[in-house]
Ligand SMILES: NC(=O)c1ccc[n+]([C@@H]2O[C@H](COP(=O)([O-])OP(=O)(O)OC[C@H]3O[C@@H](n4cnc5c(N)ncnc54)[C@H](O)[C@@H]3O)[C@@H](O)[C@H]2O)c1
Ligand SMILES: N[C@@H](CCO)C(=O)O
């Protein structure tokens with residue numbers, strides 16, 4: 001038997017992912033030693049409560065409530081507690097103590113990434129975070145390493161399993177959002193408080209991480225434009241289906257030029273968008289994730305699989321652990337993040353795309369011409385008026401509208417040619433103020449064409 005040197009591994013947190021990391025690390029101990037050339041010894045697991053039974057894969061004798069003592073004696077620290085405090089302080093302590101750090105904490109990386117990466121570089125350590133985006137799917141390493149010699153142009157990502165599950169239910173079964181969310185909660189996909197999922201905060205954190213990696217720059221979370229899926233109606237999903245699209249919550253990272261100055265920058269944004277049903281992302285069903293990358297030389301690539309789940313995400317953590325341990329065996333400093341490009345992150349107003357605008361309008365002569373004029377007055381070219389559904393005289397009309405003498409309404413879905421967000425939002429404001437428009441029901445961007 002080979003007498004391997006040992007590396008001391010500290011695990012912080014034994015929840016869904018942490019307990020699976022402990023289980024796999026102990027189960028695969030011999031194979032990991034062969035792959036790394038050192039034995040990975042789990043020296044302790046920091047938890048808040050020593051009494052909770054976490055199953056046979058998490059030995060009680062390894063549990064401790066003294067996270068700091070555990071960190072200071074370790075070669076590699078795995079943070080799987082989540083949240084900002086004390087995860088941030090523990091990671092800083094680990095780096096200062098000379099340990100490499102592995103984390104799946106997208107909330108922390110999206111808000112405090114530069115501080116952590118700077119310290120890692122100063123002390124010659126490395127921070128690994130494959131689990132932070134797309135769970136088990138390898139996407140951090142492909143962007144950081146495999147595509148580092150190419151120029152990534154655009155990323156379209158389905159990076160939140162809960163919202164994809166909900167939109168898929170709505171698309172397949174005609175569910176409304178509330179009943180699809182109830183099903184997602186029952187199946188355990190949604191967080192206890194699903195706000196971060198359905199309002200797009202989780203996807204926005206992942207977009208900030210992906211955009212920083214793809215464009216070798218720093219993308220603050222505050223610069224990521226975000227809309228969740230609460231405004232998506234069953235009617236929108238149905239109309240999209242009939243028109244050959246599917247609605248997906250997308251995290252979009254794109255290299256764009258400023259339409260006014262022509263200077264280069266990037267856009268990072270999250271919103272529900274229409275994608276053509278023959279696009280590879282349209283086939284991503286249920287709670288799965290996929291990241292579609294377009295690079296100058298590589299062309300289109302898609303990374304697909306389980307974006308969440310304890311055991312699945314633990315696979316990504318163990319991959320990082322093997323990388324970190326191999327580096328320890330070889331020696332030498334960690335590789336710094338490549339964030340020197342210093343590209344500006346542009347405001348959403350500078351982004352151009354196509355739109356489908358659904359309007360409830362007064363059902364009377366001349367209305368279509370008035371609406372077409374509002375679009376053209378704002379420089380937005382109409383491609384097609386794809387649908388006109390006369391509604392029953394009283395449907396969708398409130399008391400104020402009845403008083404104003406509106407007899408009935410019709411639903412118009414207006415498809416536009418490419419326009420900037422700035423032009424489109426001015427158009428929508430003018431439509432909302434027009435007496436011909438009863439309500440702007442939804443505005444959905446078209447992506448992936
Ligand atoms: N679950 C997933 O599918 C998934 C996927 C990708 C990334 N992640 C990320 O992985 C991390 C862990 O996620 P999870 O699903 O395992 O969460 P979880 O809530 O199941 O587990 C977190 C555990 O950490 C413990 N903890 C919190 N603060 C602590 C402290 N101060 N000291 C000791 N223990 C503490 C909690 O008691 C809990 O047991 C999070 O950052 C999450 O965003 C999770
Ligand atoms: N709540 C997240 C977990 C994985 O980050 C999701 O639904 O994708």
Ligand code: NA
Pocket residue numbers: 130131132133134135136137138139140316
């Ligand atoms: Na991943």
